[in-house]
Structures are given as C-alpha cells and as structure tokens.
Amino acid sequence: MCRTGQAPEPGEEQDVGASDAVFTSLLEDSAEELYEQAPCGYLSTLMDGTIAKLNATLLEWLGLDRSQVVGRMRFADLLTVGGKLYHETHFAPMLQMKGEVSAVALDIKGAGKQRIPVLVTSKVKVSEDGEPLLIRTTIFDARDRRAYETELLRGRKAAEEARQQAEADRERLQEALAVLQQNLLPSALPAIPGLEAGSYYHTASPDLLGGDFYDLFPLGAERWAFFLGDVCGKGPQAAAVTSLTRYTLRAAALHEPDPIAVLSTLNTVLHERYTSGDTRYCTAIYGVLELEGDHVSVHLAAGGHPSALLQRADGTAEFLPTPGGMLIGVLPTAQFTAARTRLVPGDTLLLYTDGLTEARTGPNRELYGEDALRAFTADQPAAGPQALITALSGLLASFGDGLDDDTALLALGVPTPLPTPASEDLK
Secondary structure: OOOOOOOOOHHHHHHHHHHHHHHHHHHHOOHHHHHHOOOOEEEEEOOOOEEEEEOHHHHHHHOOOHHHHOOOOEHHHHEOHHHHHHHHHHHHHHHHHHOEEEEEEEEEEOHHHOEEEEEEEEEEEEOOOOOEEEEEEEEEEOHHHHHHHHHHHHHHHHHHHHHHHHHHHHHHHHHHHHHHHHHOOOOOOOOEOOEEEEEEEEOOOOOOOOOEEEEEEEEEOOEEEEEEEEEOOOHHHHHHHHHHHHHHHHHHHOOOOOHHHHHHHHHHHHHHHOOOOOOOOEEEEEEEEEEEOOEEEEEEEEEOOOOEEEEOOOOOEEEEOOOOOOOEOOOOOOOOEEEEEEEOOOOEEEEEOHHHHOOEEOOOOEEOHHHHHHHHHHHOOOOOHHHHHHHHHHHHHHOHHHOOOOEEEEEEEOOOOOOOOOOOOOO
C-alpha cells in the first residue's frame, strides 16, 4: 500500500504490478470465452427444441462439430433412446407447464457411442409480454456421481447379500445348536414298571447352548439311576462340560453303588480336566432308585445343588435337605451330602435347577424362591410326576421375561393304583 507523500517500497511496487496484471487478464476474458470454456455444457434451443447455440465443452463431449449440430439437431437428438423417451413423456411436458426443470438425470450420446450420464436443468426465457422465446439448458457431467452411485448400490447389494448369508448361517447355527442340545439330554425317559417319570427343559436363549442336564437310566434288576444338574456358563464350552459330566456320571454309576462316591468321581474328573486356569464346575444331584414292592427307596447325594422337593400323597410338600454339599470340580476333594427317603403310591420326587427359584416375579422383580415353590407344589393335587411337570411348565411360562436362565425339571414317583372295578351283581 502506498503512503501519502512517500515513494512506494520496492516490494509494494511489485505487488501492485502483479495485481494489475491479474486484473488486466480478467478484463480480457469475455463472457463468450467463459461460456465456451465452462466446465459444464450450455445450449440454447428454440421452443421446438432445435439447437441454436451450444458451447465448446458440450461439443467436445458429443464429439461433433458445431456445423453438425446448430440448426440441424434438436436437444432430444443428443439423448440416448431411454433419455429421449423420458424427455418426450416427462421432461418436455414439465418444462412446458412449469417453465423450468431442475437436475434431471439423463444420458447423452457421447463421442465414440459412449453413454454420458448428465444432470440437466432447463429454463424457458420469456419476453416482456410473457411470450416464450427460447429454452436455455445447462448440462452437468455426472459420470463421477454415477460411478459413486453405482459403487454405493454395489456396496448395498453386497451388504444385503452378507446380511442374507448371515441370516442363513444363523439359522444353520441354531439348527446345529438345537441338535447338540438334544444330544445333551435324553430324547425320552425310559418306561419303568411301577414308576412314573416326567421331565421338562426350558431354554432361556435359543442362540446359546444351555448348561442344565438330567438323565434316568437302568443299573440292573429293579435299580435305576438318575441325576440332574447345572453347569456354570453357557455356549459351546459349557456344552463340553455338560457332555463330560453326563458320560462321567453314567460310567461312575456302573461301578460305584454309593451316590457320594459317584459325585466324588465326577469332582476328580472335572478338577483334573479344568485345572489350567479355565475353571469349570457344576452342581448336581445324583441318586439311585430301588423298586421294593409297592414303594421305591431313594438314596441320593447333592453337590452345591438346590434340595430335592417331595410332594406327598397326603397333599403336603417338603424338601429333602442335603446341606453342605460343595460345588463339583472346584477343589481336588469336595464334600457331598447324602439323603434317603421312600416313595409310596402318590408320592413324587421333584428335582429342578435354580432357573426356577431364581426367576424374577412381581412388580419389584423379587426372586421366586424355594418357599414359593414348596407352596405351589403343595397346592397341586398329588396326581403324579407328569401332572406336576405340566403345572410347573405353566408356572415357568407365567414368569415371562423374568425367567432369564435355563431350567430343567425331573420328577419321579410311584403311581397311585387304579381302583378295582366293582363286580356286577349276579342276575
């Protein structure tokens, strides 16, 4: 900047000179040159669409000479077949009605028969008295945009295909999990003369393998073994522990007549198998049934598991306490508690996992608890194991989302003899 009364500094003289050169160059650019070299295409047409003027940019895209276009072609002639059809049916009628159409996607026929995607904006110029004179059209090259949209569509298609594949994989996984879950449980309980049995399994999450298990199998003449338990955790790792636990209990039951010895064998196997830091353990009740005339003797032992519940034929319900039993697999040596009872006709022995008693109920989401279970059982008629299982499955369903853990039920009992029909009077 020059200071009044002083000569300009040398640097300032250069700046002013440079600015003057730029300004002079700008003045030399005519409106026509700007029009011709614009980065977008410009053309003007008569009202019937005949091209009267277009810039060099558009001519370069078309690969044509000006003499081939001006006065010889209509705007629609520059479009592809599909673009021409859209122009005739939509673009031109909208332009006639509204006087302006903005950013419509069309394709023009480029040099070498290349299809060039463009965005077209047209506006009708009118005279002072409102008569339409000509149509001015601006054409923007949309090749980059079309490529982006194509890539976006390709990405969406790939994402949709991936989603569908994931859904299919998920369905196959659920089917595999269901088959594996079924293999961890008996497909059906055996029929035992003089004894009735019922079972139920509730899966809290169909996407995860549960850790609850039960079984009932023969040991010999008039002797049957049963167990029910709960492995810590869910998923494939818990399923592996469940499988090991079931087969260990079955194998030990054939060699150990004492339920405490059977659980001790399981404790040793689990502790040795999972002693490397990934501690895995379970709770379980294991027992033996012996059929003795009209009643069944029960000898069982428990490790860290809720006590079994007895529904008596006289309508009462009581727990069969097994206090002090330790978790199975945590320590090299564990203490387990045994108990004995007799089942007479009408009695039912119920084994369950803690998903039942730890369900959340009521507005305060309180634990259901053992006392409520005993009261519920006492309220049910002593109609045998299957009737009790049916009532309990209905109870579980009533918990709704308050039941957030897997739950296994196993009920064993002596059926009440059917009354003997009275003999018909002799005629």
